[in-house]
Amino acid sequence: YSRHTNPFNPVQVMEILQQIKIRDDLSPAQRDKVCDLCAEFADTFALAISTVFLVDFKTFKLTFLEGTKFTTKVNQRPLTPPQRAFLYEWLNELENARIIWCIAPEDVKAASPTVLAQKAH
Helix, strand or coil: CCCCCCCHHHHHHHHHHHHCCCCCCCCCCHHHHHHHHHHHHHHCCCCCHHHHCCCCCCCCCCCCCCCCCCCCCCCCCCCCHHHHHHHHHHHHHHHHHHCCCCCCHHHHEEECCCCCCCCCC
């Protein structure tokens, strides 16, 4: 099954529902309503970055005044080994999905530090 070929395939919908976390404070009726709503809009969920549809009808272009200079050196705090593993895995996935790509250092126009924050549970 694939989001591109059949987004409402029961296997696809079931996987989406398993991936979604629904709070425990809902009544069974409310929970069923949330699940029904998610199943109804199953075509809007992507189980992997590589299945996100390309938007080729919209462009986004940043414009800056001629001669604007940005910093190209980042005072990045060193990443811990778990942070590095997490970040590199995501960067590889984004690169494989052709959302981002590698460029030569001399082609960098601006840079900023990466901040990885732990999700509050």
